[in-house]
Amino acid sequence: xxxxxxxxxxxxxxxxxxxxxxxxxxxxxxxxxxxxxxxxxxxxxxxxxxxxxxxxxxxxxxxxxxxxxxxxxxxxxxxxxxxxxxxxxxxxxxxxxxxxxxxxxxxxxxxxxxxxxxxxxxxxxxxxxxxxxxxxxxxxxxxxxxxxxxxxxxxxxxxxxxxxxxxxxxxxxxxxxxxxxxxxxxxxxxxxxxxxxxxxxxxxxxxxxxxxxxxxxxxxxxxxxxxxxxxxxxxxxxxxxxxxxxxxxxxxxxxxxxxxxxxxxxxxxxxxxxxxxxxxxxxxxxxxxxxxxxxxxxxxxxxxxxxxxxxxxxxxxxxxxxxxxxxxxxxxxxxxxxxxxxxxxxxxxxxxxxxxxxxxxxxxxxxxxxxxxxxxxxxxxxxxxx
Numbered sequence: 001x002x003x004x005x006x007x008x009x010x011x012x013x014x015x016x017x018x019x020x021x022x023x024x025x026x027x028x029x030x031x032x033x034x035x036x037x038x039x040x041x042x043x044x045x046x047x048x049x050x051x052x053x054x055x056x057x058x059x060x061x062x063x064x065x066x067x068x069x070x071x072x073x074x075x076x077x078x079x080x081x082x083x084x085x086x087x088x089x090x091x092x093x094x095x096x097x098x099x100x101x102x103x104x105x106x107x108x109x110x111x112x113x114x115x116x117x118x119x120x121x122x123x124x125x126x127x128x129x130x131x132x133x134x135x136x137x138x139x140x141x142x143x144x145x146x147x148x149x150x151x152x153x154x155x156x157x158x159x160x161x162x163x164x165x166x167x168x169x170x171x172x173x174x175x176x177x178x179x180x181x182x183x184x185x186x187x188x189x190x191x192x193x194x195x196x197x198x199x200x201x202x203x204x205x206x207x208x209x210x211x212x213x214x215x216x217x218x219x220x221x222x223x224x225x226x227x228x229x230x231x232x233x234x235x236x237x238x239x240x241x242x243x244x245x246x247x248x249x250x251x252x253x254x255x256x257x258x259x260x261x262x263x264x265x266x267x268x269x270x271x272x273x274x275x276x277x278x279x280x281x282x283x284x285x286x287x288x289x290x291x292x293x294x295x296x297x298x299x300x301x302x303x304x305x306x307x308x309x310x311x312x313x314x315x316x317x318x319x320x321x322x323x324x325x326x327x328x329x330x331x332x333x334x335x336x337x338x339x340x341x342x343x344x345x346x347x348x349x350x351x352x353x354x355x356x357x358x359x360x361x362x363x364x365x366x367x368x369x370x371x372x373x374x375x376x377x378x379x380x381x382x383x384x385x386x
């Protein structure tokens with residue numbers, strides 16, 4: 001289906017990534033946001049609060065991040081497309097509710113505009129410090145999807161995509177922006193509503209008494225959904241549950257439920273991963289990057305190519321699930337992977353795990369507060385090529 005024209009500001013805009021992400025959410029049909037202001041994400045909810053009265057929806061500034069991360073889940077079960085917005089310390093507080101969203105299969109989008117940590121760190125400085133927190137921060141085994149825009153245009157495009165993914169797979173989906181992308185102002189083209197594909201929730205047509213809130217088949221691992229007030233009896237709990245939603249904490253049911261929840265992402269990983277490649281066909285050196293770092297890396301790659309080095313780029317548009325299979329394929333031809341990121345080495349661990357010693361892996365860390373110098377990445381490429 002196409003986007004609701006009420007939420008789409010079709011045209012050419014000169015806006016920053018935070019505002020573009022807000023417009024992406026509105027275009028995707030988001031009509032409920034609960035948030036607690038935190039730098040550098042606040043501009044997203046400020047714009048949403050200003051725009052939503054004209055579109056028809058609700059924004060609530062909650063008393064803290066815990067309240068925000070659970071309020072959106074109530075609204076989702078009430079039938080709304082939902083989102084919350086935060087940054088590193090706020091995300092830490094939301095972690096228990098991230099697990100709740102996973103086990104209850106609540107469709108919801110979380111935008112994390114990353115800044116420097118640990119703790120309060122440098123609130124206004126750029127970083128990519130939360131890449132492992134979103135993957136492993138909540139307790140238990142769970143799977144999420146995480147997208148990494150590198151421009152305001154992608155903040156719009158990938159926010160729409162994030163909503164489509166969360167409705168398709170019923171898992172929490174993250175937009176992992178960084179402070180530079182969030183506050184960077186560039187041209188953003190917002191298409192016409194009829195050119196924006198929007199995934200509608202998989203509503204059930206079953207009658208009360210026939211519908212099971214977590215009922216699935218082996219071929220379709222994502223259950224149909226209803227909403228409060230539609231006449232179906234539903235039970236939504238963070239306890240291990242059966243197809244009816246009732247607590248069933250037996251060992252066989254724990255294995256069955258968790259296996260399906262994780263399986264629906266792992267079994268479909270090939271259609272979820274998104275790696276944008278440039279000149280990897282003949283590359284001896286592959287630079288793996290994401291977010292704003294990918295744009296700095298591209299400048300270094302161009303300079304290295306001018307010096308005769310066969311180097312290519314592999315940009316992680318979707319970081320989770322990690323494209324391990326593609327990294328393994330690249331390792332058959334490339335000799336070295338260079339991984340610059342604005343942390344002390346997080347995603348590089350996944351590259352190392354995937355490559356498994358077939359090729360050398362070089363980390364180019366950065367503590368945050370600023371982006372890499374082009375010369376730093378160029379130097380790493382030149383050293384790796386020798």
